[in-house]
Amino acid sequence: MPKQVDHQERRETIARALWRVVEQRGTTHLTLREVAREAGISLGQLQHYFGSRAELLGFATDLAGEQSALRVGRALAGLGERPHPRAVLRAMLVELLPLHVDSRTTSRMSAAYVLEALHDEEVRERARGALSRGRAMVEQVVRQASADGLIAADRDPVVETDLLLALTGFTTLLELGVVEPAAALTAVDRHLDRLFEVAGRSAGEAEGGSSGR
Amino acid sequence: MPKQVDHQERRETIARALWRVVEQRGTTHLTLREVAREAGISLGQLQHYFGSRAELLGFATDLAGEQSALRVGRALAGLGERPHPRAVLRAMLVELLPLHVDSRTTSRMSAAYVLEALHDEEVRERARGALSRGRAMVEQVVRQASADGLIAADRDPVVETDLLLALTGFTTLLELGVVEPAAALTAVDRHLDRLFEVAGRSAGEAEGGSSGR
Numbered sequence: 001m002p003k004q005v006d007h008q009e010r011r012e013t014i015a016r017a018l019w020r021v022v023e024q025r026g027t028t029h030l031t032l033r034e035v036a037r038e039a040g041i042s043l044g045q046l047q048h049y050f051g052s053r054a055e056l057l058g059f060a061t062d063l064a065g066e067q068s069a070l071r072v073g074r075a076l077a078g079l080g081e082r083p084h085p086r087a088v089l090r091a092m093l094v095e096l097l098p099l100h101v102d103s104r105t106t107s108r109m110s111a112a113y114v115l116e117a118l119h120d121e122e123v124r125e126r127a128r129g130a131l132s133r134g135r136a137m138v139e140q141v142v143r144q145a146s147a148d149g150l151i152a153a154d155r156d157p158v159v160e161t162d163l164l165l166a167l168t169g170f171t172t173l174l175e176l177g178v179v180e181p182a183a184a185l186t187a188v189d190r191h192l193d194r195l196f197e198v199a200g201r202s203a204g205e206a207e208g209g210s211s212g213r
Numbered sequence: 214m215p216k217q218v219d220h221q222e223r224r225e226t227i228a229r230a231l232w233r234v235v236e237q238r239g240t241t242h243l244t245l246r247e248v249a250r251e252a253g254i255s256l257g258q259l260q261h262y263f264g265s266r267a268e269l270l271g272f273a274t275d276l277a278g279e280q281s282a283l284r285v286g287r288a289l290a291g292l293g294e295r296p297h298p299r300a301v302l303r304a305m306l307v308e309l310l311p312l313h314v315d316s317r318t319t320s321r322m323s324a325a326y327v328l329e330a331l332h333d334e335e336v337r338e339r340a341r342g343a344l345s346r347g348r349a350m351v352e353q354v355v356r357q358a359s360a361d362g363l364i365a366a367d368r369d370p371v372v373e374t375d376l377l378l379a380l381t382g383f384t385t386l387l388e389l390g391v392v393e394p395a396a397a398l399t400a401v402d403r404h405l406d407r408l409f410e411v412a413g414r415s416a417g418e419a420e421g422g423s424s425g426r
Contacts, residue, residue, distance in 0.1 A: 026332035108331065114385050115324055119239035128389040135391055162383070162392055162400040169382025170375075172327050176341045178348055179375055187375040194407070 011049050014039050015060035019105050022112065030112070032056065054116060054123050061113045064106040065130055071095055071102065085145035086196050089164060092138060093188055096168050099181050107171055138164055145196070152198040160195060167191060224262050227252050228273035232318050235325065243325070245269065267329060267336050274326045277319040278343055284308055284315065298358035299409050302377060305351060306401055309381050312394050320384055351377055358409070365411040373408060380404060 017039035021030060032053055036046040050056035075091040076083055098104035110127075117124040139161040145151045151160065167188055173179035179187075230252035234243060245266055249259040263269035288304040289296055311317035323340075330337040352374040358364045364373065380401055386392035392400075 024332075026328060108328070110385075111324065111328055114388060115239060115321070115328070118321065118388060119237075124389065128391060131386070131389055131391045135386075156403075158396070159400050159403050162386070162396060163380075163404060165386060165392075166382035166397075166400065167376075167379050168385070169379035172323075172381070173344070173348075173375070173378060175327060175331060176337065176344055178341060178344045179378075183371070183375060184379075187372050187379065190369075190372050191376060 007049070011059060012063060014041075014046060014049055014056065015063045018056060018060040019064065019109065022108055023101075023105050026108075030057075054120055057109075057113055057116060058123060058126055061109050061127075062130070064109045068095055068103065068106045085141050085148075085150060086192050088141050089138065089195075090188065090192055092141075093164065093167055094185070097170055097184060097188075098174050099184075107175075111171070135161060135165055150196055150198065155195070163191070164195075220262070224272060225276060227254075227259060227262055227269065228276045231269060231273040232277065232322065235321055236314075236318050239321075243270075267333055270322075270326055270329060271336060271339055274322050274340075275343070277322045281308055281316065281319045298354050298361075298363060299405050301354050302351065302408075303401065303405055305354075306377065306380055307398070310383055310397060310401075311387050312397075320388075324384070348374060348378055363409055363411065368408070376404070377408075 014035065018030075018035045021034055021038050025034075030053070032046055032050070033043050035056065036043045039046065046056075050059065072091055072095045075095065076088060079087050079091070095103055096107070098107040113123065113127055117127040139157060142151065142157045142161050142164070146153065146155065146157050151157075170179060170184045170187070174181060174184055227248065231243075231248045234247055234251050238247075243266070245259055245263070246256050248269065249256045252259065259269075263272065285304055285308045288308065289301060292300050292304070308316055309320070311320040326336065326340055330340040352370060355364065355370045355374050355377070359366065359368065359370050364370075383392060383397045383400070387394060387397055
């Protein structure tokens with residue numbers, strides 16, 4: 001058992017070294033040698049834990065995803081016992097955008113991983129699986145809110161889920177400074193306000209699922 | 214003059230070789246040597262035209278952007294003399310998404326360029342400039358449509374422009390096959406329908422800029 005734990009710990013230490021390299025110098029020229037140097041180990045030692053660049057990148061991206069899920073979990077816990085689905089979706093979306101240092105690292109890791117995925121079937125399946133699970137979580141929240149009458153019945157949950165996930169398109173706009181963080185958050189809030197617009201109508205209308213529009 | 218033309222032509226030939234490398238093998242391991250091989254010239258010859266990887270990537274991305282603008286121009290020309298702003302915005306957005314081979318190459322080039330931009334100030338300024346100009350074009354269409362009463366007066370053109378550009382977030386969902394092209398187009402259309410919702414009301418309401426909502 002302790003050996004297993006050590007192995008996992010060592011892998012996480014290396015993954016965190018990879019994150020630092022990505023944050024400081026980007027992913028374009030990322031090599032195992034560079035990550036080994038950052039982790040303070042030899043290339044041979046690193047290769048004992050990760051057989052290839054793709055394997056390390058996959059592990060580091062998964063770990064970043066787990067950390068990201070933990071941050072969303074903490075944000076949701078802060079919303080009280082039964083948070084409003086609008087707040088849940090907002091917490092998820094905000095975490096996906098590069099608005100603070102941790103989510104920015106995750107976002108950059110993901111971007112590098114997606115580019116790698118385009119030309120590596122195994123990486124692709126892994127990236128696709130992670131994104132599909134994320135999409136399914138968002139869709140579940142949308143469907144429940146729809147069933148609870150918080151989202152208008154004429155809104156297709158699939159389309160609404162896709163539009164919510166597409167808001168991650170703010171990533172590039174933020175990274176290049178074309179849109180400021182405050183403007184991105186305003187736009188996300190406007191989008192969410194409209195999605196939950198039914199809540200502004202009378203309860204009878206909302207429950208009836210039709211407002212004659 | 215002919216020498217100048219030759220120089221530009223040769224640079225474009227090399228840029229197209231880069232596109233092919235990006236399309237076939239991705240950007241992660243992209244080297245000048247590989248591009249030279251694809252272009253059928255020596256590394257030394259290539260370096261006569263491009264001093265660095267960043268310079269070549271910048272030129273190739275700009276060229277891809279110009280081709281992309283030409284495709285949008287052709288699409289708009291096909292819409293008749295005074296196309297509806299909804300159709301203009303749709304043509305722009307569709308071109309930004311990886312829905313056919315040309316726009317996919319442009320999209321992948323841009324993704325690689327953005328990652329490079331994060332750690333190279335010159336590349337960053339160039340990428341930022343290109344994206345800012347694209348954003349300004351979209352905002353101009355939105356503002357004109359708003360002034361013409363085709364978009365409700367209570368919609369902030371800045372927020373609406375940002376939300377339209379954020380729809381490029383479909384790129385990753387499409388590239389990984391998490392969302393199908395038809396679903397992405399449906400979502401884009403739904404978003405545009407809502408943006409131009411005022412058109413469904415009476416002209417008096419639209420011109421008044423308020424419908425009591």
